[in-house]
Amino acid sequence: MKQGLIAAGLAAAMAATPVIAETEITVLSINRDSTPWKGLYDDVVADFNANNPGVTVTVEYMEDESFKQKLPTLLQSASAPDMFFSWSGGVFYEQAEQGFLQALPDDVVAAWQQDLSPGGMAALSHNGKFYGAPEASQNVAIWYNKDLAAQLGVDPTTIATWDDLLAMVKVAKDGGVTPFVVGGQDKWPLHFFYSFLAMRIMGQDGMTASAAGENGGFNNADWVRAGEEYVRFIEMEPFQNGFMGVKYDGATGLWGDGESLFHLMGDWDLGASRGAASNGGLTNDQMGVIPFPMVEGGKGAVTDTLGGASGFVLTAKAEPEAIDFLKVFMGVEAQKRAASEGVYIPTVPSAGGLVEDTILKQFAAIGGASTYHQLFLDQFFGSSLGGAINDVSAQMATGDITPEAAAELLEETREFQ
Known part of the structure; x- marks a missing residue:
């Protein structure tokens, strides 16, 4: 009871x-x-x-x-x-x-x-x-591997211009070292190259004019030149074999494993590369960072940032x-x-x-030190135009579209979005 x-x-x-x-x-x-x-x-x-x-x-x-x-x-x-x-x-x-x-x-x-x-x-x-x-x-910048730079006898901190960078890409190729790794399958890592070239060539005023549809919008000489410089780089075969079949996570793992001299990527890659690498990644002492260089005759500044x-x-x-x-x-x-x-x-x-x-x-x-900060183009311009920028960055990398056709496509997308 x-x-x-x-x-x-x-x-x-x-x-x-x-x-x-x-x-x-x-x-x-x-x-x-x-x-x-x-x-x-x-x-x-x-x-x-x-x-x-x-x-x-x-x-x-x-x-x-x-x-x-x-x-x-x-x-x-x-x-x-x-x-x-x-x-x-x-x-x-x-x-x-x-x-x-x-x-x-x-x-x-x-x-x-x-x-x-x-x-x-x-x-x-x-x-x-x-x-x-x-x-x-x-912010996005160019990472470099100090060990590979020493092996090749180069100093990436001396890079001031786009031509300087391309010359170092050739030295790496001649020395049997992959210049850059990239996750081409995801497209957006490729758009960093195209974006920076456009920024360095036309500067803030030019980027603003393109967004407003002025001076031909995206279909103008500056955007065509950005594509031409990008294709000139691509034709040097700067990336790892099969780069269009590799996603970002795979590419950053390759960087962390010391498989390239350079890596164009954002600051978040510090942890991401170490997480994706097979051996814990590169130490801080093995890495350095430099800004994306100037393009000869460009209106931008080396202190203009992307991120x-x-x-x-x-x-x-x-x-x-x-x-x-x-x-x-x-x-x-x-x-x-x-x-x-x-x-x-x-x-x-x-x-x-x-x-x-x-x-x-x-x-x-x-x-x-940034004098002008440009948001990632694939986000800044919205889903349609931003997606098109990623697409043409990949298509130029595979030779499926010319710089002129890319500029025309971007402007058409801007007009109809």
Whole structure:
């Protein structure tokens, strides 16, 4: 009888205990597997889940190109995440205009702007509304392998012009060393070469005019010359054998294994190459970084940079708890840890001085000296034109399109987008 009363009492007590409704927050990120990023993300998520009973955050990772291709469909489905990675730019603007994103409340924006980078916040804003929080600033530059440079008897830091770089490519070829590795199958790594050449040839004013459809838009002598210089480079066979069948992850693994003299890639590659390499990757002492060189007669400056300001944005379906997590996920403490551990170059001003990694410091210096920062062209110009830039970069690399035809196609795409 006594046991029955105890059981009845326990049942009554359990019935009286309020049940905490479970809120699930799904975050979709580009591939961070086997990189320092994932370790940081996992720790932030675990801490948040432990300190917020009733809320479970899950981060899902997707390879970059798959992410770009599948996200539009996901955003229109019941499987849309609560937040996702964004490179900002034209694709982000399209998502905001199409109603797929959720604007942050004004009071949240005002509070976040006290701690987070104003420039980074602005990168994730559109038409006066803010949709997310910034994470990292990124720049693309030329990495070089010091061991292979010494073996070849060259000094990449002496490269000042495009012709200087091509001359060193020839030295590498003659010495039996692959000049560059690239993930041609993904196309976007190839677009860095074409983008930089266009920037160096026409400068900021020319790039702005192209975007506005002035001076022929993309169908002008400067874009044709950028394509011609790019093809001149391609004809030297600067990449590893079968480069069009290799994706970014495979190419950065080759770089990490010391398989090339150069690598044109962003600062995020520090962790990515080590995660993809078979032997842990190159040490900082084995690598150096130089800016993309000038093109003779060009209107650009060597201090003009290409890159991005990325972060995470909220979708229209996001729960209120997603805002709480976003502030922690992209918050000051997480970015300070990222800076001190060499994960990435943070956008939070108070974290910038904590960057100690010697390679990331070189990238930070390039960014700090920037006279004009151009967002990745495949993101800046939106999905149609940005995709076309990637496509022609790959098609010129395979000889399937001429520089003239590429310029015409880009302008046609700009007119009809």
